[in-house]
Amino acid sequence: MTRVVLAPDSFKGTISAADAAKALAEGWATVDQTVEFVHRPMADGGEGTVAAFAAAVPGARRMPVTVEGPAGEAVDTSWLLLPPTPDAPAGTAVIDLASTSGIEMLKELRPWDADTTGLGQAMVAALDHGVSRLVVGIGSSASTDGGTGMLTALGARFFDAAGLPVARGARGLEDIVAVDLTELRRAPDVRVLTDVTNPLIGVRGATAVFGPQKGLDSAAEIARIDDALRNLAELLDIDPATPGTGAAGGTGAALVVWGGVLSPGAAEVATLIGASEAIAGADVVVTGEGSYDGQSGDGKVPSFLASIASRHRVPAVLAAGRITADADTALFAHSVSLTDLAGSSEAALAEPGRWLRDAGAALARATAS
Template sequence: MIVVLAPDSFKGTLGAADAAAALAEGWRRVRPDDEIRLLPMADGGVGTLAAFAAAVPDAERVSVRVTGPDGAEIDSAWLRLPPTAEAPAGTAIVELGATSGIELLSELRPLDAHTLGLGQAIAAAIAAGVTRVVVGLGSSASTDGGTGMLRALGARFLDADGGEVPLGGSGLAAIAEMDLSRLAALPPGGVVALTDVTNPLLGRRGAAAVFGPQKGADPAQVGLLDAGLANLARLVDADASTPGAGAAGGTGFGLLAWGATLEAGAGAVAELVGLPAAAAEASVVVTGEGSFDGQSAAGKVPTYVATLARGARVALVAGRITPDADTSAFAASISLTELAGSPEQAMAETARWLRDAGERFAAEVA
């Protein structure tokens, strides 16, 4: 029997490749003769760069020093893919999570965290001469509408007195004018942003309302951030209702304003790693992520994998599965929190509990 293991990363505890390996170890305890194919996934968030690095021979990590989301200098990297007919000078993969991600913060900063580092990494890749840039969006620390990123690429955001507004979401409402005269041109092959959500920029499903609380914003701050994003949308020639514009605190919208296109991250990574063909041959597909909740239906890896693997029995494993999550697409589901007895235990020994989950799936789903 062919078994495909295609989990996303378990954020803060285990990368996708290690998660797949742990599931495989558990499965083999019960069914050692099955053919197991490990295809670690990502959806544009943390782990996207690693997924491309694992799937593309001769991919090269390029070190870059950038300003992190709290203003501190950090060491990061982008990935150069080899030349292709579509990108004769190579493609750069830049991951927001590695430059401006929430996991880079020691404490949440809902109003003043920013995406300056993402723009600096993109600028470095363009200066290195790549033909095309792919940006993985997800795990953002900020709700700045991508203005920090655009500032690093040459844009200026001015208040009514002509002064630069501060970085972060708190400055958005004060923007009275944008100066795009020095904004960097897109590379010849363009810029593609991989999104893990389909939310618009504004409103009850927008960047501030849905994701602001995850970044530490209280109700008053959510209102302030949404109003700031609305002010930005009035000044920018881009459609705030575009699915994915609200990704990464509105960085999807900022990339649209620059001229980038948005694509579903899970689908792009799946094509790269060969998941569609593998799922078509599989009897069982196991997928997962750190938290499977009510938002997981909007572009996250497990839901996409379940849609893709229609001819196989699909199983879900997650660090936690919230009560509002719809698991009807899966033949079986396991929460590591329930398996371990507590969130703390699940996070402390994620690989151990994933091995146990793989063992259970082999006994119950195969």
């Protein structure tokens, strides 16, 4: 009997990791009915991180909270409380930026005004509960505010030349001349899950690489915010070249200032759910994400799992919403794009479950040949 491990990430904004795994299995089974499927839905710190922990940890409880979303509106969301452990006797809180300040929460992009206040408010709720540890996933950010919204919710204050609080979001970054951290909440053990290693500033920094995705549409705008982040790094006394500080529009840097430790998100989640152990006993690993592109080889779920599979001499195959021209698929024995199967990205986005089933069937045929 063939043992197939199904470990996709979520297909951002269209289908969860768990539902993607289910659809892939359904499609695969139309080709081979003798398969044993092992479901290990994944996340890397972005969308679906809380869900991955909730599915993996017995006794985990969702804790409702209302926060200010990236557009400033009230958003009902939740953080996850994990049971006590010897190294976290009051429990661990898992919070993801995607469900508090994430880009998928916006009806339209707000590159200058979206911020991370909601993430900070969820963190405050967990701190008020008394947890021993915070695990914070910071993928899928809507803003480039340097984490100032989050830090403000935690008690920091940012002032302009007149001594007044600056505006929220990237709009206020340029005006910051002074920072007051005296009322900043004390950090517990804080682990920060991120899927990128970008520095805060420069050609690989938060603004240059990710700003266009968040609505910055000119080189002049990118340069302005990059300069503002450079100034913020000086005020917060952090090295802007530190890998991962550019994650989530600079929220990685803010969390390091607060005392957080940056960790590869995919590796942390994979350890929790026993992905390596499952892969070691498999005949094939199926993974995937919404867009497999030139950045996907840098710590994201598919490439990370493919590296695990390679160590165990197990072939890995890929199903992605789209596979861009700059993507390196050499890690995979076979790969398939939902966009190619559906004929257009619009069709693939409209019915991801349908095309994931087709992808599962296509990968089963390719693997069997």
